[in-house]
Amino acid sequence: MSDIIHFADESEDDQTNLPPRKSWKVLIVDDEEDIHQITKMVMDDFLFQERNIVFLDAYSGREARKIVEEHRDIAVILLDVVMETQTAGLDLVKYIREVLGNHMTRIVLRTGQPGSAPEKEVIVNYDINDYKQKTELTKSKLDTTLIAAIRAYRDLVILDKSRKGLTKIIDASSDIFEFNSMRKFIEGILLQLTSLLKLEEDTMYLETSAVAVDEDDRSLKIIAATGKYSVLADDTLAGNVPEDVYKLIRRSLTNKESFFDGNYYVGYFQSGGSRENILLLEGSYKLESTDRYLIDLFSCNINIAFENNYRHQEQVNTRDDILFKLGEATERHNAAHTSHVRRVGEIAFRLAEKLGMNQEQAEEIKIAAAMHDVGKILLNDNILHKSTALSIDEKEAMRHHTVKGEEILRNKKYQLLENAATVAAQHHERWDGTGYPKGLKGDQISLSSRITTLAMIYDALSHDQPYRKAWSEDNVMAFLSDNSGKIFDPDLVKTFVENYDSIKEVNKMYL
Incomplete structure (x- = not known):
């Protein structure tokens, strides 16, 4: 245990008052209790992008199946091969990839019996991401193994979010003037925006949630949302979000300003006469000037989209009213x-x-x-x-x-x-x-x-x-x-x- 790395303390600056970040989930699958204890002990001070690790434990392939079914956001699995059967670990890999369709979680095979699972054969035939013998996993190597695996997992999540955002934009583009399509369009851009800003990366890492809010007829209405706010789409704001979030949005509307507050970014912009629109990004710990430019660009383009949509709807309503008047005549x-x-x-x-x-x-x-x-x-x-x-x-x-x-x-x-x-x-x-x-x-x-x-x-x-x-x-x-x-x-x-x-x-x- 002499090969120990001490991680340098991060500068506290204005981070001390920020809420804790979501931990990385790492699943240890091994039938030896000592392996679980030692892994957790040596990785106790692990931090990657200001997020620590929460460990999940399984002592058999059977137990592991239940855990991966319940926790779809596991970043890394440290997996033994030989447990209740000679191929229990490899069977679990097939279950995760082929049955659950989970290709995000990174799987690191750790074996104390390399002869039972030859490295080349396993890498070729199974969708695993790294292969280690237990004897070679020192503190420093375990650090670098986890950092590489978590970084790969993070990038896959960001890519998946970007893909989902692009899909929403494409799906909505053909019927952009319908409200539901407009909502999908904005949700897609929000996903793209949070992906481009990498709000799941570096000091900005938190479960990213974004919401676009439109104030119309003195009633704040959520017109598009992602993350934990997604269930509130097309609902009113008051009473549906935490009081601190509601106050931030009201502050932005009252002062007609955009600002950062803790891990929130609240963006204010106007659309079509008296309409006021708010962009709320949660998890915005630090944003560079280029990031703020992207937000400004988003606000500008959404403003144009809103304006075009409102004008189109006004034209449709006018047309319909004229035709109804003709019928009533x-x-x-x-x-x-x-x-x-x-x-x-x-x-x-x-x-x-x-x-x-x-x-x-x-x-x-x-x-x-x-x-x-x-x-x-x-x-x-x-x-x-x-x-x-x-x-x-x-x-x-x-x-x-x-x-x-x-x-x-x-x-x-x-x-x-x-x-x-x-x-x-x-x-x-x-x-x-x-x-x-x-x-x-x-x-x-x-x-x-x-x-x-x-x-x-x-x-x-x-x-x-x-x-x-x-x-x-x-x-x-x-x-x-x-x-x-x-x-x-x-x-x-x-x-x-x-x-x-x-x-x-x-x-x-x-x-």
Whole structure:
């Protein structure tokens, strides 16, 4: 034991008030108790990047399997070969790599019987990272072996984090203007940022957590998060984070400043008018000027992304509002009927989602359904609001609103208007072919139109009309069931009934 290395003390400077760093996990797998005790004794003062070691003990391959299943963040395994069987250690290696799929943990084979596991054969045939005979592991060699193994483990973790971040960015890039994709995009950049800053390296080593916070309408909302904060994504900040973190974020917002505080970096930047955004990095013990440049670059680019996203959403909302207003214009003399337009759109949206459509597709159907009667804008008010039976000529004029609606909306340059034009033309077609204006049947009628037909008839029957009172809920549902396969697509009726509780909620939204 004369070969002892004394590690130099780190400069304490401003480190004394920082919280302790997470320890490296090292698993000793050996059936000799002395090996466990000696290893822990000689490595008692070990430090690598200001982190010490916490040892886990297993005395057989069987015990080790349970430990590696429970602790997926083990940095290094010091592994004996011969334990309960001649190949217990090698069997454990295969289990870790092939069954658990763990290729991060570094495995150092330590054997007192090299003849039972020849070095070349083991290195070639098993995914281990180092091979040592127990007799050659002095204090200094054990130090260097662990440092090399831990450093390799750290770099693999950083690379994996970077890969995950890049994957999130790529996955989100095609639909960047959807909120969920925007969140994935930002989470990906956060992972990339913490990886580039190596917040799992040197004096900055801690379990890195990062969170981007957006303040909107005086409510702090977490829009993207990684690490221990990831479960809080899309949640409000207050009450969900430690009080000291909440105070730091409030301080940044109040003073409109970025700063370091202990192991936290809080970045402040504005996005689009009064919107304020916060970047919180935990584990930022020391950052160089180049690191701060990366953070500034991140803030700038996220600011641009936010601004573009908000502007895009504003354009979408404006477009949708204009189109809804167009649909409502057909019911211009009946305030109750303007709610009918909104309800039909929302019911159609919910049905579309239940059928497995994505949000963009469902939104298109919502807009199209809301404009289904736009052709009525050309009809005489006397026909629209007549409380007695229509004459033959009036019925023909009423039926013609489908053709007029299609003519108003048809525009091959815009898919949304094309879909809306089709719905306007087909929303009085029937599943059995007895509808108008063309007598289309079954799948000849577009899915958007079939959804709209079900939504509009359900809503019309459920509310008062100029010529009759609203039907009871039981009578409405009986009508839908009786006309499944006649007026309505039977599969849609089935989906409607299965999700009726959600659809009923729409009546409370637009009274």
